[in-house]
Amino acid sequence: MDCVLFNQPSVPRIFISSNVHHQSFGNSHNNIVGIGHYRKRLSSPNLNTWTCRAAETPFENGSLFETLSAEITPQTIDFFVSETEGDPDCPTEGYSSIGEALNALSQGKFVIVVDDESGEVEGNLVMAASFVSAEAIAFMVRHGSGIISVGMKEEDLERLNLPLMSPEKENDSSVPSFTITVDAKKGTSTGVSASDRAKTVLALSSPTSTPEDFIRPGHVFPLKYRNGGVLRRFGHTEASVDLVASAGLQPVSVLSAIVDKNDSSIASMHILKNLALEHKIPIVSITDLIRYRRKRRSS
Numbered sequence: 489m490d491c492v493l494f495n496q497p498s499v500p501r502i503f504i505s506s507n508v509h510h511q512s513f514g515n516s517h518n519n520i521v522g523i524g525h526y527r528k529r530l531s532s533p534n535l536n537t538w539t540c541r542a543a544e545t546p547f548e549n550g551s552l553f554e555t556l557s558a559e560i561t562p563q564t565i566d567f568f569v570s571e572t573e574g575d576p577d578c579p580t581e582g583y584s585s586i587g588e589a590l591n592a593l594s595q596g597k598f599v600i601v602v603d604d605e606s607g608e609v610e611g612n613l614v615m616a617a618s619f620v621s622a623e624a625i626a627f628m629v630r631h632g633s634g635i636i637s638v639g640m641k642e643e644d645l646e647r648l649n650l651p652l653m654s655p656e657k658e659n660d661s662s663v664p665s666f667t668i669t670v671d672a673k674k675g676t677s678t679g680v681s682a683s684d685r686a687k688t689v690l691a692l693s694s695p696t697s698t699p700e701d702f703i704r705p706g707h708v709f710p711l712k713y714r715n716g717g718v719l720r721r722f723g724h725t726e727a728s729v730d731l732v733a734s735a736g737l738q739p740v741s742v743l744s745a746i747v748d749k750n751d752s753s754i755a756s757m758h759i760l761k762n763l764a765l766e767h768k769i770p771i772v773s774i775t776d777l778i779r780y781r782r783k784r785r786s787s
């Protein structure tokens with residue numbers, strides 16, 4: 489069966505697809521009412537929607553979703569990560585601790601961030617944007633999709649006058665929020681070389697940059713971080729900015745999806761772990777980061 493019954497008092501009778509990613513769900517008023525999973529959009533445009541479904545028989549009002557009488561509390565905005573899983577600072581087996589990742593990031597090194605082992609895994613190479621170099625971009629291009637993204641907070645995107653590419657999708661958490669693309673104006677040539685892209689990433693990370701410092705369109709893809717980070721959205725964008733900020737650095741990340749060298753498909757867990765081992769890169773899971781952040785928020 490592709491569904492499980494989410495037996496939670498505030499979210500009655502909602503089925504959630506398995507083999508999927510953690511996510512919270514909202515009612516028709518856009519309030520977050522429950523926690524569950526979603527299938528990541530990948531192979532089909534039809535997957536660009538939540539796979540949270542109501543019971544097979546419609547509710548009395550004929551709606552797909554029942555009207556919820558439960559009180560919406562700030563608690564429900566969080567993803568469900570069991571507190572019975574032990575010490576939130578202890579990594580899931582096979583992963584590095586969040587502490588190790590923060591240590592690497594604060595030294596200008598890479599970490600690999602993995603979204604979910606049970607679903608369609610995607611691992612991203614992540615670094616603090618303020619530490620990027622031409623060598624680091626070359627490494628990301630060698631092992632990644634070739635697309636270099638920069639996770640940025642809303643206030644920085646506004647300061648740099650970088651609007652979303654598809655503003656109509658802003659509230660759709662199942663898709664990343666790309667802004668228009670950019671190249672740094674100063675010191676770049678075509679914008680696509682590793683050295684040009686490093687200059688662009690550095691300019692995006694600088695708190696003193698202004699809109700005039702960039703050419704639009706370009707070869708670097710800023711991504712808008714959703715406020716609340718991984719406690720709000722289970723994405724590499726949010727995880728990368730949360731990690732960099734937790735390392736005490738300017739909250740701007742650089743990230744790229746890791747792919748299989750043979751066919752450029754998304755890298756399997758096996759490939760991600762080998763890459764981590766070969767290059768001594770900490771590999772962390774977003775679920776562990778959620779537990780880490782939740783522990784610190786409540787203490």
Ligand SMILES: O=C(CO)[C@H](O)[C@H](O)COP(=O)(O)O
Binds near residue numbers: 633636637664743
């Ligand atoms: O490829 C990527 C960056 O180049 C990222 O994996 C992706 O765009 C970020 O997506 P999300 O926040 O939805 O995990």
